[in-house]
Amino acid sequence: MTTFSPREIVSELDRFIVGQHDAKRAVAIALRNRWRRQQLTGPLREEVAPKNILMIGPTGCGKTEIARRLARLANAPFLKIEATKFTEVGYVGRDVEQIVRDLVEVAIGLTRQVKREAVKAKAEAAAENRILDALVGPTASQATRDSFRRKLRDSELDDKEVELELASGAPAGLPMFEIPGMPGASMGAINIGDVLGKALGGQRGKPRRILVRDAYAPLLAEESDKLVDDDALIREAIREVENNGIVFLDEIDKICTREGRSTGDVSREGVQRDLLPLIEGTTVATKHGPVKTDHVLFIASGAFHVSKPSDLLPELQGRLPIRVELQPLTVDDFRQILTSTEASLLKQTVALMQTEGVTLTFTDDAVDALAKVAVEVNSSVENIGARRLQTVLERVIDEISFTATDRSGETVPIDAAYVRARVEDLAANADLSRFIL
Numbered sequence: 001m002t003t004f005s006p007r008e009i010v011s012e013l014d015r016f017i018v019g020q021h022d023a024k025r026a027v028a029i030a031l032r033n034r035w036r037r038q039q040l041t042g043p044l045r046e047e048v049a050p051k052n053i054l055m056i057g058p059t060g061c062g063k064t065e066i067a068r069r070l071a072r073l074a075n076a077p078f079l080k081i082e083a084t085k086f087t088e089v090g091y092v093g094r095d096v097e098q099i100v101r102d103l104v105e106v107a108i109g110l111t112r113q114v115k116r117e118a119v120k121a122k123a124e125a126a127a128e129n130r131i132l133d134a135l136v137g138p139t140a141s142q143a144t145r146d147s148f149r150r151k152l153r154d155s156e157l158d159d160k161e162v163e164l165e166l167a168s169g170a171p172a173g174l175p176m177f178e179i180p181g182m183p184g185a186s187m188g189a190i191n192i193g194d195v196l197g198k199a200l201g202g203q204r205g206k207p208r209r210i211l212v213r214d215a216y217a218p219l220l221a222e223e224s225d226k227l228v229d230d231d232a233l234i235r236e237a238i239r240e241v242e243n244n245g246i247v248f249l250d251e252i253d254k255i256c257t258r259e260g261r262s263t264g265d266v267s268r269e270g271v272q273r274d275l276l277p278l279i280e281g282t283t284v285a286t287k288h289g290p291v292k293t294d295h296v297l298f299i300a301s302g303a304f305h306v307s308k309p310s311d312l313l314p315e316l317q318g319r320l321p322i323r324v325e326l327q328p329l330t331v332d333d334f335r336q337i338l339t340s341t342e343a344s345l346l347k348q349t350v351a352l353m354q355t356e357g358v359t360l361t362f363t364d365d366a367v368d369a370l371a372k373v374a375v376e377v378n379s380s381v382e383n384i385g386a387r388r389l390q391t392v393l394e395r396v397i398d399e400i401s402f403t404a405t406d407r408s409g410e411t412v413p414i415d416a417a418y419v420r421a422r423v424e425d426l427a428a429n430a431d432l433s434r435f436i437l
């Protein structure tokens, strides 16, 4: 859990997202409130419900990005799901509790990473010892072992082949199947080879010949998993979901028009009713045990072009008390998205070309031109927000991207004239833009 103040959270988000101050502010408060709740003691701590957020704004203006970055900042388990998924044909009555089960899986992955990191030093030593055993045998003298260890660390033995017994699959990696008709109950696929292997001699995996350089990574993973207590890991993952989980419910506006049932669709109001207990706080059965959703933070989002938040069920409206409106992005925002965020689109493009030895430079007027074309196409074809920048930029650098491998050592300046030459005709033609930009 992060101890950042709301102001610090906003400035962290500012590194990646342009504008949208109100939304950043709202999520910063929500995150800080979780920290505040953790500081409480006694029964009051359980009483404090998260203040869920409803983000209202056009597509591609940063709603998901804000939630995703917030989760990363807090190292919180995060899941994005489209509310319309539950109205699809074939998903009749689809179990919305799956959201929580998926979130638990995300949390297990995150927790495993943290735990693996914590035992890294021990696991590295164990992995090294197993390679040494394979190289010199367990009975070699200490002097021989030390000399091989030195060589191993200096990568002198990378190309040597060793015979190692690697586990065929970590327990956590087994595919799981839901049992139809029994939500929450699932079983792992049983590897018959494993069962027979164990029955016949208790072996895990069969000896394989492998290069030393390739052996290290799987051994490290295997040794880390041995050191991590799976039960504790799952308990911690569930605790993370219950206290820090964030669910981003996209397209909530699409389940709120009360036009009743259309063929094959689960009624939208029905989906809202299904979601309600989850947001209000309930206990969901998962294969890892019960998970309470009382303190999971829900961030719902939608464009609300047709319907209005007041079309949602009153109970749901009450559960999404914080409303923030995101602004449509302007030419100036686009300019900044291209250049000023960390890992901005232009930085990524320049870095990618640099791997081929091609130095790409964008003049200021090229940035202006890119931003303008994106805004124009958004208004003439369809407003897809900042996503348009990617399609326009790809088109502009298409030729360079294709030939870069043969142009190592060159510097390629891109100015407004270059941008216009590549996309102006397309941008002016709405029919062509629809397909290409």
Ligand SMILES: Nc1ncnc2c1ncn2[C@@H]1O[C@H](COP(=O)(O)OP(=O)(O)OP(=O)(O)O)[C@@H](O)[C@H]1O
Binding pocket: 016, 017, 018, 019, 020, 058, 059, 060, 061, 062, 063, 064, 065, 066, 250, 251, 301, 302, 337, 341, 385, 386, 387
């Ligand atoms: N304000 C912004 N600053 C920086 N990047 C942005 C901004 N808005 C959008 N983007 C970029 O545009 C892409 C789409 O944005 P995002 O996924 O947040 O859309 P959204 O508002 O959630 O829309 P939708 O509801 O359709 O998913 C992302 O790659 C994101 O990085």
